[in-house]
Amino acid sequence: MTAQPMVKDPAGPWAPAVAGHLRWVHGLLSGVDLLAEHRDALRSRLWAVRSRADDPELRVAVFGETSSGKSTLLNAFLRRRLLPSSARVTTRTTTVLRHREDAEGLTVRTDEDVVLTWPSQSFDDWAGRTPGTDGRRLEDALHRVLTTDLADRVRGLHVLTDVALLGGDVTVIDTPGFSVTDAGHRELAEEAARQADVALVVVPAVAALSMTLVDFLTGPLRDHHDRCAFVLTKLDLLDEDEHPETVEVVTHRLRELGFADPVLLPCAPGRALTEALAAPPADAAAPRPGPGGPGHLAPFLDVEAEIVRLAADRRRSAVAATVYGLLSDLLAAVEETTDGRRAELTRSRAELAALTLPDFTEFLDGWAGRARGRVGSDPLLTASPDVLAASREQLAADIDDAVAGNKINNTAKAAEEVSRLVRLHLRERAEQQVRAAVRRAGELLTEAARELAQDFGRQYDRLAGLAGETTATPPAPAVDRTEPPAPDLSGIDEALATIGATLVTSDNWRTGGGAAAGALVGSMIAPGLGTVIGGVLGAAFGTRSTDATRQQFLDRARPVIAAAHDEIDSLVADCVRRVRRDAHAGIDALRRRYDTTWREEIDRLTAAHDRQLDQLAAAISAAEEAAAAARRRREEVLALRRATSATAHATDPQEP
Known part of the structure; x- marks a missing residue:
């Protein structure tokens, strides 16, 4: 091996610039809003650049x-x-050769991320023995690792040898x-x-x-x-x-x-x-x-x-070029990561702004308007003509049945039965209609309260989440399940008596002794109304044929009964209107209760949400500035890299 003096400390003028950029990246990772996995990845790359810059x-x-x-x-x-020569040599890995004076060695990182060293028993257990060799030479160990099926399980390979390859x-x-x-x-x-x-x-x-x-x-x-x-x-x-x-x-x-x-x-x-x-x-x-x-x-x-x-x-310039390259890649990753984070935060802020809770007053007014509309349009709370017409038809059918056949021959008894039917029917129909209105008003109030609680809960959860809180949905204010108070029906009874008294004094009903007898019978059945109807029926008493008597009886009774029905229907309509007003008052009371109970909390969450929007805006701005700064710094590093390349060719070889 050709001898070559070792060159310690290859760092040159580039070292301070690299250190400055690395300090900036380190500070950035602590100050910019990044996802944890992105921050960890950048820190890992930062560590790699720093380690390479410090490595001679x-x-x-x-x-x-x-x-x-x-x-x-x-x-x-x-x-x-x-190193063996084989088609499977260095399969799926690189082989790193380093100099070590004292002894040769081998380090293998497996696909299971297990690190094995040679020579060792654990390595022998993993690699086995190569047929025909004693396995005690480094060549044998490398041959076993690189030219057998083990090669597919190797992810890293370091060889330590006593030969200083290409210098120190x-x-x-x-x-x-x-x-x-x-x-x-x-x-x-x-x-x-x-x-x-x-x-x-x-x-x-x-x-x-x-x-x-x-x-x-x-x-x-x-x-x-x-x-x-x-x-x-x-x-x-x-x-x-x-x-x-x-x-x-x-x-x-x-x-x-x-x-x-x-x-x-x-x-x-x-x-x-x-x-x-x-x-x-x-x-x-x-x-x-x-x-x-x-x-x-x-x-x-x-x-x-x-x-x-x-x-x-070219040692110094070569190492500098590598460090500049790694630093440039790091800054590019910083730019990409921060720019991506800026885009994510921008989307989040837009979604946050779009999902804010409406004005609380507007929210409650909207609910109250819908609840009032349902109360106002419900057939049971409007005394609709269809309901009244059905009541009239039923009463007419009952009266016809009371005077059917030979029943009319006993005029007093027929008058008594008709009087009773009219009194009971009108009173019963009035009670039924008013009670149905009261019951329906209670149902609508309960449904409206449930809807308000659900809508408020959803909106509250959304606002709490958008404000960065994990507060559970607040319990809805309690709503009494009791029905609104039933209107006083005594006025209906008074109206029946008044109608009878008015009709008794009419000239049309002064018909002699028969009328007096009928009136007496009627007054025993129902005060007021019974007198009127009895008087009408008594006047019809005579020797006429059954059909003629029945017809005269009905002709005289129907106008009086119709007038009574009209009066009672009017009074029932007044009662239903009072029920409807009471339902509206219940809606208003529930709206006030929500406003009193939750106004302060909603204002607090809204303020927290607004602060979060401001924080997102600040994070977006910081990420945008970081991306721009990373881009500028990368351009500076690339310029230094180009200058290093030019210096390597233009200066004395010993001082590149």
């Missing part, structure tokens, strides 16, 4: 397509066949072939690109710069053009006279892809490793002829020395 280690990642010779190149650097404080990362179609390979290579300070791209001479490689160079490695070196491998598979042309063609193509001055290092790592292993240990670095032609070890050693020199010369 130079990370060199080796990229290439499958079978391009990545593992062979690393084995040549190590001067041993440590250098970590080398062997990445999966990004041309493999298996899930996860390209993603792992892209993640390694984000962490790499220097990129070594392995380009096989027999298949140089395929479309897949070009896509990777212009995609994940687009930020590495100033810290990228190309190792042109497998030259031993070409005729020697083809080498210059191949180098020229690849160099020209790289320039077309944006690499202004590409570092292209041709070699044959596989042949060089064979020669190094065949040479005596003391002469391992000396050129040695290979089979059928000049040696491949010496050119490889030159390539290795050039890589070591580039790593040392």
Whole structure:
């Protein structure tokens, strides 16, 4: 391995700028309204950038397509066949090689997030034994992990070796072939690109710069053009006279892809490793002829020395570029997260504003208006003509039945029966209609109270939730289930008596002794009304035929009964109107009770809701300002990144 002095403290003028941006992000995460998972994700990325900025280690990642010779190149650097060459090598993972003086080792992170170290019994239990080996060499352990079904269970692999690859404080990362179609390979290579300070791209001479490689160079490695070196491998598979042309063609193509001055290092790592292993240990670095032609070890050693020199010369700028890249990604994530949060908060505020409780007075007035409307339009509370007509028809039918057939022959008895029917019917119909109105008014009041309680509960819950409280729905004020007071019906009885007295004094009813007899009978049945009807019926008493007597009886009785019915209907309508007024008064009382009980609480919640709207507005403004600041800071970091790239090419190599 080519010796190279270690370079401690690679930090340069970029360190204060990075620290300032990181402090800003740290303060932002404590001051901006973000979801917990978003804040945790940004803090994790912040920690990663800070750790990378504080780490003096130079990370060199080796990229290439499958079978391009990545593992062979690393084995040549190590001067041993440590990494197996297999189609399954580094399946779904990256292999990180670090230097350790005292002893070799291996750390595996499994797909179950279990960390195993080699050598250990737990590792042996997990990996088992490789047939034909004793399992005590690092090569055997790596072969077992990388070339068997275990490879599908590996999520991370660290190799510790006593060889200081490419100089001191250098970590080398062997990445999966990004041309493999298996899930996860390209993603792992892209993640390694984000962490790499220097990129070594392995380009096989027999298949140089395929479309897949070009896509990777212009995609994940687009930020590495100033810290990228190309190792042109497998030259031993070409005729020697083809080498210059191949180098020229690849160099020209790289320039077309944006690499202004590409570092292209041709070699044959596989042949060089064979020669190094065949040479005596003391002469391992000396050129040695290979089979059928000049040696491949010496050119490889030159390539290795050039890589070591580039790593040392551009160490500071390369690490700075990585840190700037990670910081730029962090600031982009901050911008995206805060801008997304601003959009979420804006939507929340719009929804909050749209779902506010209506004005409490308007809410109660609306309920009271609907309740009054239902009371005012209910048939039982309006004494509708249909109900009255049915009552009249029923009474007429009952009277016809009372004088049917030979019943009219006993005029006194018929008069007594008709008087009783009229009195009972009108009194009963009055009571029924008024009581039905009272009962219906009670039902409507109860329904209206239940509706008010439900609507108020929903609105209260919504307002409490929008105000950020978890207060349970308040209990609705109690509503008495008792019906409104029944109107006094004594006036109806008085009206019946008054109607009878008025009719008795009419000239139309002065008919002689028969009338007096009928009146006497009627007065015994029902005061007032009985007298009237009895007088009418008594006047009809005579020797006429049954049908004629019945007809005369009915002709005289019907106008009086109709007038009585009209009077009673009018009085009933007055009673129903009083019931309706009482129902309206109950509605007004319940409205006042709600207003008295909950006005202060609603005002408090409304004020809390308004404060929450103001808080959301402030959070929206803060998130918007944070996104804009992150965008400006990212532009500053990108400018520093460009300046670092220019400095790396324009200054002395030892001070990039």
